[in-house]
Amino acid sequence: KILDLSNNSLSSLAPGAFQKLRYLQVLNLTRNMIHYIENKTFSFLPHLKELDLSSNSIIRLPETFGNSTGNITLLSVKHNKLQKMERVLLESLPNLKVVLFKDNPWQCNCNVFGLKLWLESFLYRGGISDGIICSAPGIRKGKDLLTVPYELFGACPLRTAHFHLHHHSSEHRSSLKHPHHSEHGENSRSNCEPKPKPRPVSLRxxxxxxxxxxxxxxxxxxxxxxxxxxxxxxxxxxxxxxxxxxxxxxxxxxxxxxxxxxxxxx
Structure with missing residues (x-):
């Protein structure tokens, strides 16, 4: 039920490494040298509740940890090298109660707008988090992401900003079915591009x-x-x-x- 792999100089995890551990509930991977987590690395762990990935060198997280990871209640990614985090990943963990983000070089631009919205909703539902402190751009360095006004994200592409109005489940499903295509699209639209402001409905x-x-x-x-x-x-x-x-x-x-x-x- 509990597996402690901390302090083992692990640099990668094979997607099927934990396939036979169906009753695993707590997985500790802290203080290793892991750089990234592949999609579905923790598949076939239906009873997993606590996943600790802190104190590694993770620069990227996937859009999903696995097909049966919906029971995770605690996730820690603190003390890594994450600059952004996909909202889709967090939404695939409906039972999440505690999430720790501390000490990551978060880029508070369009790439974290979805994360900001998710975090606000998570805290409103009673979730616990240590918050996200911006490392860049310079004008936002040291600020809590939750205190960054929505107006500063007004020039973000509609793909990112549409979460503020509606959550389109069809786009969500499409990103899960085609992760490589979605990842390529993220890279091509990594920078915020000015978009014309829509005409307010109240103007009529x-x-x-x-x-x-x-x-x-x-x-x-x-x-x-x-x-x-x-x-x-x-x-x-x-x-x-x-x-x-x-x-x-x-x-x-x-x-x-x-x-x-x-x-x-x-």
Whole structure:
């Protein structure tokens, strides 16, 4: 159930090295000289729960450890030479509870954006981790990957950035079926390339709001203009009426005003 291979100067592991150890639960490979782990190295270990790969010289991890490694609860890759880690590998370990990343030269660029998203989700679900400290680029050296703003990954290729919106299971399955093709694609797109920013969906609502507001304001202005024209016309008609009908009366006087004058002469 427990196999301790630490301090043995191992430089590589054959894919079928552990094929007969079906009841193995704890595998310790610390303090060796392992440079990389091949795909499915730990296949046929359905009961494996703890895998310690720390203190080696590992520069690359595969997209999967094996067909039956879903029961791993602890994974340690600290004190290695890892610059990135595939999110697909971590997602193939659904029962993972503890993962240790300490002391690796992590490159905090587009290649670790998926790892950042996975780690946030992992910690939210109650997982335990010692965090990822950036070694490069220089402006992010010494910073925790979780504190790097999402905006700094805005220029990453859509293949990496799409994890922020949706997880496409079809692409996931395709990468598992064609690991060599996926690995070649990663190398060809290792650098971040500027991409045009997509038009926000909310912009359409903003434009509609502006149009509706403009129409309403136009109607109100027309009503105010009509009221002003009506008021001016009414004032003009009233003034004309006063000039035509009241002015003569004021000049000659009314019958009531003249009658007392005539009676006094009589």
């Amino acid at each position: 609502h903003a434009i509609a709001t502006v149009v509706i507001t403009g129409v309403v304001c136009g109607i109100v202005c027309l009503m105010m203009l009509a009221a002003a024209v009506y008021g001016c016309a009414y004032a003009a008609i009233t003034a004309k009426y006063h000039r035509e009908h009241l002015a003569p009366v004021r000049e000659h006087g009314t019958p009531e005003e003249k009658e007392p004058f005539d009676s006094s002469l009589a």
